[in-house]
Amino acid sequence: MSTELFVQYLFAGITYGSIYAIVAIxxxxxxxxxxxxxxxxxxxxxxxxxxAITLLSFMPLPAAIALAVIITMIIGALIEIIFxxxxxxxxxxxxxIITIGxxxxxxxxxxxxxxxxxxxxxxxxxNEITTIGIMGARxxxxxxxxxxxxxxxxxxxxxxxRATSVGREMRACAANRLATILCGINPRNMVTFSFVLSxxxxxxxxxxxxxxxxxxxxxxxxxxIKGFTVAILGGxxxxxxxVAAGLLLGVIEAFSVSVVPLAFQDAIAIAxxxxxxxxxxxxxxxxxxxxxxxxx
Amino acid sequence: MLKIRNLExxxxxxxxxxxxxxxxxxxxxxxxxxxxxxxxxxxxxxxAGLIKAVSGDISFQxxxxxxxxxEKIPALGCVMVPEGRQVFATMSVEENxxxxxxxxxxxxxxVIRELLDYQYALFPVLxxxxxxxxxxxxxxxQQMLAMGRALMSRPKMVMMDEPSTGLAPLIVKEIFQIIxxxxxxxxxxxxxxxxxxxxxxxxxxxxxxxxGKVIVQGPADDLLNNQDVQRAYLGREKID
Numbered sequence: 001m002s003t004e005l006f007v008q009y010l011f012a013g014i015t016y017g018s019i020y021a022i023v024a025i026x027x028x029x030x031x032x033x034x035x036x037x038x039x040x041x042x043x044x045x046x047x048x049x050x051x052a053i054t055l056l057s058f059m060p061l062p063a064a065i066a067l068a069v070i071i072t073m074i075i076g077a078l079i080e081i082i083f084x085x086x087x088x089x090x091x092x093x094x095x096x097i098i099t100i101g102x103x104x105x106x107x108x109x110x111x112x113x114x115x116x117x118x119x120x121x122x123x124x125x126x127n128e129i130t131t132i133g134i135m136g137a138r139x140x141x142x143x144x145x146x147x148x149x150x151x152x153x154x155x156x157x158x159x160x161x162r163a164t165s166v167g168r169e170m171r172a173c174a175a176n177r178l179a180t181i182l183c184g185i186n187p188r189n190m191v192t193f194s195f196v197l198s199x200x201x202x203x204x205x206x207x208x209x210x211x212x213x214x215x216x217x218x219x220x221x222x223x224x225i226k227g228f229t230v231a232i233l234g235g236x237x238x239x240x241x242x243v244a245a246g247l248l249l250g251v252i253e254a255f256s257v258s259v260v261p262l263a264f265q266d267a268i269a270i271a272x273x274x275x276x277x278x279x280x281x282x283x284x285x286x287x288x289x290x291x292x293x294x295x296x
Numbered sequence: 297m298l299k300i301r302n303l304e305x306x307x308x309x310x311x312x313x314x315x316x317x318x319x320x321x322x323x324x325x326x327x328x329x330x331x332x333x334x335x336x337x338x339x340x341x342x343x344a345g346l347i348k349a350v351s352g353d354i355s356f357q358x359x360x361x362x363x364x365x366x367e368k369i370p371a372l373g374c375v376m377v378p379e380g381r382q383v384f385a386t387m388s389v390e391e392n393x394x395x396x397x398x399x400x401x402x403x404x405x406x407v408i409r410e411l412l413d414y415q416y417a418l419f420p421v422l423x424x425x426x427x428x429x430x431x432x433x434x435x436x437x438q439q440m441l442a443m444g445r446a447l448m449s450r451p452k453m454v455m456m457d458e459p460s461t462g463l464a465p466l467i468v469k470e471i472f473q474i475i476x477x478x479x480x481x482x483x484x485x486x487x488x489x490x491x492x493x494x495x496x497x498x499x500x501x502x503x504x505x506x507x508g509k510v511i512v513q514g515p516a517d518d519l520l521n522n523q524d525v526q527r528a529y530l531g532r533e534k535i536d
Contacts, residue, residue: 165401168387172395175384182344182378184370184399184449 001258004136009254011134015143015212017250018150019045022205023227024234024242025157026198032174032237033187033194036095040079041202041227042220043106047072048203049215050110053119061122069203076199080192103220110217121210142211149208153201154243170194174237222266229273235283245284297322297453297484298343298374303352305342311350312338314508320453325475325485327516329492329529330505336488337379339505340455343486344376345369357452371399373452377459381438383445385431389422392430392441396448408448415444418474436467443474453484460491472498492529496520504529 001009023041030038052068059067083098084090090098123130123142131138161167173180173190180187206215213219230249234241249272253265260268276283298320306312312335320326328336341347343354345366354362356374364372384392393415397408416423419440425433430441439459446454456475460468468491476498479485489495496502499516504525512525519525 168391168395169398171387172384172391175386176382178346178378179382179384179445180395181346181366182370182376182382183395183445184367185395186365186367 002136005258007135007137008139009258010251011137011139011143013251013254014247015146015209015250016253017247018147018243019205019209019213019223019246020226020230020249021243021246022150022153022201023223024230024246025154025239026202027227027231028237028239028242029170029194029198029201030191031231033170033191034084034095036092036099037228037231038195038198039096039099039224039228040103040106040220041198042222042224043103043110044072044076044199044202044220045206045209045223046110046215046217046220047075047106047199048206049121049210049219050114050119050206050217051203052207053121053210053215054114056121061124065121065204065207068207069200072203072206073196073200076195077192079199080195084195085188085192103224107218107220114217116217118214118216119210120214121207123211124208140212142208146205146208146212149204153204154239157197157201157239166193225266225273226269229269229276232273232281233276233283238283241283297357298486299353299355300339300343301353303339303342303354304350305338305347305352306350307338307347312508313342315352316508316510318503318510318513320484320486322452322484323479323482324500325479325487325498327487327489327492327495327499327502328505329489329495329502329519329525331529332490333507334505335508336505337457338508340376340457340486340488343369343374343455370449370451373450374455375446375449375451375453376455377439377442377446377457379457379461381435381442383430383433383438383441385429387430388427389430389433389441390426392445393422393448396445399449411448411450415447418447418477419444436463436471439463439467439471440474443471447478451483453486454478455486455488457488458490459487460489460494468494492525493520 023045026041026044027037030036048068051071052064055064055067079102083102084095124145125141131140161171169180169185170190170193172185173187177187226249230242230246233249234245249269253268256265256268300316300318303313303316304311316339328339330336338347342349345361345364349362353360356372359372361369361372384395390412393412394408397411400407421437422441422444425437430438433441459471472494475485475487487495487499496516496519501514502516502519503510504512504519512519512522
């Protein structure tokens, strides 16, 4: 394999990998405050892209994206308040089934609103054929946008959890729910925040990736499966692990194209998921102990 | 400060507390002793709002708190140090303490800083371990952290559930000395303990629980000398 081709594959892998990582972090944020996997996570990504595309006919691109993110955050909050908040001591299984139902509901609503057409946001800089050369490889500037925005999101999120009081309280809620209540903090509010936060992150990722990967009403399912694989691979609840695992899966997928046909790409992710669940259920970056002392 | 009348409480259909009445006056240490399963922890959990009372009244400073949500209780000035410490294991000692001051957040950084300094003076070991993760502390240090965290909310009454469990006698002594000091500084303490002797030694009054009922109550000294209490809880059989 030539250096150019190698770099080309590597960037493709990093692009998809950072999207997977963002979806996985969305899973983690909600998992940490509630102990459940929100299977509607992929739908937040879809909603972000689709809403931004619709808004684009009324306003410039940056405003459309910002508003789409805010609308998706509100939808995230509403989903939590309407479907989850009022449940008294819900079992984990029940909550998971609720999120699967929500995912189907959102997808069906999307097909009614936007139809089955594949849409896309325009490239932020240049167009489809604009490229920049990096070490001989030709890369779309949008790739840098995706990687950059995902990187900034991870950094901002890290700061949010370390340096703000709401972030600290969300971590507290993840560490020990009972003690959170005894400190006078309402853990239900923290759960709502976690839905808002992961909806916003998903939506922003959905916007920056839309020019490259396109947006369609049913894109959420595939992303949720990939994001879930990455979350498990990195150790559930561990966002640093999610970034590493996301990039790893993205790169593996990208390079697999040179060996097996493109159609097998998804099979590879599922195969990795099964392998991890069989061999190391805590994830490659998580140990049993770390799973108990879970942290963002 | 705290008045409980005819309280019935428990888990689902199982009633653990049966018509419990008791009170705690401002500035005293009241201890609740009794064997495992007597309902001591259930009583504290009910006061803290973690379990809803089936019937009866709980009033704190004249306000009925039976229907108050658990997370609203600390703001009223009543805070619990739970059994098994329940520190935020993945967070640093200082973060644990700051979280304890959640109800005072509006008063600003300076107040929280002062409270932090106060806890560090009260528990010097916490100052040494400021940046360490709470989960890596020893049992005694975690107990002190749980107490410090509770005190960060500037409570009027502190409820402590089995603070001596699993600790070395020397540490227990230190923790009980701190409880006395808190009382001397004007705080009210409701202390649940298995270690009846140590608890009665520092308490002003005590209640003896058995299968969800108060069977004996009175000044701590009287309870210490009460033959039934001695036989059942102090492990001291009188030899004629």
